[in-house]
Amino acid sequence: xxxxTIAYILLFYGAALVFVIGLFYxxxxxxxxxxxxxxxxxxxxxNQRGVVFxxxxxxxxxxxxxxxxxxxxxxxxxxxxxxxVIVLRHLRYxxxxxxxxxxxxQPFGIYAGFVMSxxxxxxxVRRFSVARVRYVSVISDHFMLVLLLAxxxxxxxxxxxxxxxxxxxxTFILGIMSFQWVSLPGTGAGEAPNVALLIHLFLVAVLMxxxxxxKLMHAPGLFFCPTRNQIDNPRxxxxxxxxxxxxxxxxxxxxxxxxxxxx
Amino acid sequence: MAKFETPxxxxxxxxxxxxKKDSMVHSGPFVAAPQHQEPLGFPGELVDxxxxxxxxxxGELLGKYRSLRVFLDSCVKCGACTDKCHYFLxxxxxxxxxxxxxxxxxxxxRRYFTLGGKLFPKLVGAVKLDEGVLDQWWSYxxxxxxxxxxxVFCPYGIDTAEISMAAxxxxxxxxxxxxxxxxxIAKVFxxxxxxxxxxxxxxxxxxxxxxxxxxxxxxxxxxxxxxEGADVLLVTPSADFFAEPHVDGLIGYGKVFxxxxxxxxxxxxxxxxxxxxxxxxxxxxxRKIALRIRKAALDLxxxxxxxxxxxxxxxxxxxxxxxxxxxxxxxDSKYPVPQHIIEVTHDLIKRGALTLDKSANDDKRVTFxxxxxxxxASRMGDMPGGQFxxxxxxxxxxxxxxxxxxxxxxxxxxxxCGGGGGLLTDDLMELRVKGxxxxxxxxxxxxxxxxxxxxAAICAICKSQxxxxxxxxxxxxxxxxxxxxxxxxxxxxGAKD
Ligand code: SF4
Ligand code: SF4
Numbered sequence: 001x002x003x004x005t006i007a008y009i010l011l012f013y014g015a016a017l018v019f020v021i022g023l024f025y026x027x028x029x030x031x032x033x034x035x036x037x038x039x040x041x042x043x044x045x046x047n048q049r050g051v052v053f054x055x056x057x058x059x060x061x062x063x064x065x066x067x068x069x070x071x072x073x074x075x076x077x078x079x080x081x082x083x084x085v086i087v088l089r090h091l092r093y094x095x096x097x098x099x100x101x102x103x104x105x106q107p108f109g110i111y112a113g114f115v116m117s118x119x120x121x122x123x124x125v126r127r128f129s130v131a132r133v134r135y136v137s138v139i140s141d142h143f144m145l146v147l148l149l150a151x152x153x154x155x156x157x158x159x160x161x162x163x164x165x166x167x168x169x170x171t172f173i174l175g176i177m178s179f180q181w182v183s184l185p186g187t188g189a190g191e192a193p194n195v196a197l198l199i200h201l202f203l204v205a206v207l208m209x210x211x212x213x214x215k216l217m218h219a220p221g222l223f224f225c226p227t228r229n230q231i232d233n234p235r236x237x238x239x240x241x242x243x244x245x246x247x248x249x250x251x252x253x254x255x256x257x258x259x260x261x262x263x
Numbered sequence: 264m265a266k267f268e269t270p271x272x273x274x275x276x277x278x279x280x281x282x283k284k285d286s287m288v289h290s291g292p293f294v295a296a297p298q299h300q301e302p303l304g305f306p307g308e309l310v311d312x313x314x315x316x317x318x319x320x321x322g323e324l325l326g327k328y329r330s331l332r333v334f335l336d337s338c339v340k341c342g343a344c345t346d347k348c349h350y351f352l353x354x355x356x357x358x359x360x361x362x363x364x365x366x367x368x369x370x371x372x373r374r375y376f377t378l379g380g381k382l383f384p385k386l387v388g389a390v391k392l393d394e395g396v397l398d399q400w401w402s403y404x405x406x407x408x409x410x411x412x413x414x415v416f417c418p419y420g421i422d423t424a425e426i427s428m429a430a431x432x433x434x435x436x437x438x439x440x441x442x443x444x445x446x447x448i449a450k451v452f453x454x455x456x457x458x459x460x461x462x463x464x465x466x467x468x469x470x471x472x473x474x475x476x477x478x479x480x481x482x483x484x485x486x487x488x489x490x491e492g493a494d495v496l497l498v499t500p501s502a503d504f505f506a507e508p509h510v511d512g513l514i515g516y517g518k519v520f521x522x523x524x525x526x527x528x529x530x531x532x533x534x535x536x537x538x539x540x541x542x543x544x545x546x547x548x549x550r551k552i553a554l555r556i557r558k559a560a561l562d563l564x565x566x567x568x569x570x571x572x573x574x575x576x577x578x579x580x581x582x583x584x585x586x587x588x589x590x591x592x593x594x595d596s597k598y599p600v601p602q603h604i605i606e607v608t609h610d611l612i613k614r615g616a617l618t619l620d621k622s623a624n625d626d627k628r629v630t631f632x633x634x635x636x637x638x639x640a641s642r643m644g645d646m647p648g649g650q651f652x653x654x655x656x657x658x659x660x661x662x663x664x665x666x667x668x669x670x671x672x673x674x675x676x677x678x679x680c681g682g683g684g685g686l687l688t689d690d691l692m693e694l695r696v697k698g699x700x701x702x703x704x705x706x707x708x709x710x711x712x713x714x715x716x717x718x719a720a721i722c723a724i725c726k727s728q729x730x731x732x733x734x735x736x737x738x739x740x741x742x743x744x745x746x747x748x749x750x751x752x753x754x755x756x757g758a759k760d
């Protein structure tokens with residue numbers, strides 16, 4: 001096994017570890033930090049079912065964004081939808097046998113690559129051309145778009161520019177997953193290294209590494225956002241009139257018992 | 264105060280042509296003196312190691328409020344909110360774009376609480392908390408009326424109001440509090456209301472109202488104070504006791520209760536619906552004020568609590584009261600706790616318990632201003648969006664000529680009056696006038712299209728703010744009316760036939 005293969009295997013174990021632990025740590029923090037007050041942005045749903053619908057519309061169609069900024073919505077939605085299809089397409093590298101629905105969408109994955117590029121470029125152009133957005137952008141905001149774009153482009157390059165032995169590549173991935181490592185295609189003796197593949201994989205690892213520390217946390221964040229996930233029911237239930245079902249955080253209860261003044 | 268230019272009202276609401284960086288950095292409220300700070304549990308003046316204290320406080324708040332933590336991490340700088348804030352639209356100062364306002368906080372958060380910010384501050388826009396940053400916080404967190412308009416339009420529901428509240432709490436905790444709000448809170452603790460109106464004066468005022476109504480209508484409508492055993496405790500903003508046009512609303516509440524045969528009282532101990540504890544972001548102070556209402560309800564032995572016309576007060580009442588001062592198991596379980604006066608009146612109208620003569624308001628062509636905190640942070644009635652429907656139905660039951668402003672400026676897209684969130688003070692006059700521009704634009708539009716003459720509101724702050732800023736835009740201060748003033752005009756007193 002070449003040094004390059006070993007380096008990539010280690011990189012991916014490291015990236016996966018950071019990604020999973022980091023993500024879970026952040027989500028754990030969100031879940032365990034109390035939301036002491038009812039602050040849904042109203043009009044808000046009056047029951048849990050309604051909240052599921054509200055979040056569904058937000059997650060799948062970016063409803064609020066659609067209301068506020070049509071261009072950002074268009075590019076953003078293109079990019080995310082395409083990303084979703086692309087991720088599904090890539091499942092074929094991780095599963096054996098490949099599920100039928102995943103087989104079916106394979107051709108769409110390629111179109112999605114182009115759609116995603118257009119979406120990303122659109123967002124990036126806005127970041128430069130609209131003074132308001134330029135004002136709030138810092139290097140990391142540009143970097144994130146460039147990183148994603150580079151991942152898509154290097155991915156498409158493997159389809160159209162440099163031939164990649166995907167059968168061998170799948171064996172490599174499955175090997176990582178089952179701890180039975182094999183060589184990365186294009187790293188054997190006498191083989192020409194597949195630069196597009198190397199770049200693509202490296203950038204994906206980078207993405208995984210920075211995900212938990214970056215604004216990409218907006219993905220889990222949305223589900224924990226009190227303005228969107230709370231039910232509008234502060235006075236609905238008779239039960240709210242008893243101590244047990246008052247919506248009140250533990251820290252607030254603690255301070256209540258300390259500062260018994262005023263009553 | 265420095266001279267400033269009132270923004271011109273155009274044909275349509277226009278995006279600022281260019282960003283005027285720092286054009287509002289000079290605008291900040293007076294700093295609280297020790298006697299305003301200390302009763303609230305804040306240090307009298309800026310403490311020596313304020314940076315450390317501030318960062319520690321920030322850490323504490325991050326552990327207490329999920330909203331803060333999630334909002335600070337989630338923003339993708341998409342820019343969707345950048346043109347949604349009335350203060351940005353009115354001032355063109357880029358730091359009044361909601362995301363930029365958040366970033367003043369976020370950049371400090373990143374520097375001290377995130378790995379990226381500790382390792383590569385430049386790349387992710389992380390900064391140390393220093394005097395310059397504190398000054399910026401002071402200016403721009405007092406240019407947010409906590410109206411939540413940005414939160415409606417953000418794809419992740421990020422509510423800049425939450426961040427403003429946290430920033431203000433941190434500043435107050437290091438000894439730099441806002442004079443206007445803190446002085447008022449201290450007055451509530453000492454006397455019971457924002458205006459510092461003591462019990463005898465309150466009784467006097469209410470007796471005066473009884474006489475006025477008697478003179479005008481010949482009917483003895485009661486305006487009771489501290490009556491034990493009344494059914495309803497009315498908690499209303501203290502401005503209702505004498506400011507114009509607020510007091511006309513209070514007269515209206517009294518007439519409604521009178522006609523419906525509901526016994527009611529105000530309390531001199533809890534003679535204030537407003538709760539500025541929310542504006543300064545202080546849970547403890549907000550709770551202390553809310554507990555006064557609980558105590559008054561218990562002492563007077565009432566069955567229901569009804570709130571008068573006030574925006575943020577209704578938010579604190581509707582959304583927070585059970586949390587802060589519950590449980591209210593001692594009240595009559597037939598009624599929601601608490602109720603809004605609009606809900607009471609609306610219900611009575613629906614049941615045919617009031618006789619209303621619309622022609623009494625025929626001289627008026629009315630539009631309605633949705634107050635931010637009612638529109639985006641609370642509800643009325645039993646369906647989502649009832650807060651938009653009920654007040655309009657009450658108005659329409661009282662006047663023949665009602666016209667809504669443009670659809671992107673009402674309901675949950677409503678524009679703030681420009682004076683909410685603890686900014687209703689003369690030291691922020693320039694900001695208040697400029698921030699009112701989008702609302703004034705919409706008002707001008709209905710004035711031209713439908714010859715609207717009056718702007719009805721259900722918030723004490725909105726009413727005061729409009730009275731003050733309307734003249735800057737070529738309107739007159741008496742064009743703003745209370746919704747219950749319209750009820751008061753239309754209601755036919757006396758026995759029902
Ligand atoms: S709309 Fe939300 S995510 Fe977009 S820039 Fe504004 S605060 Fe950030
Ligand atoms: S809450 Fe209102 S005032 Fe504050 S930033 Fe958002 S839109 Fe502006």
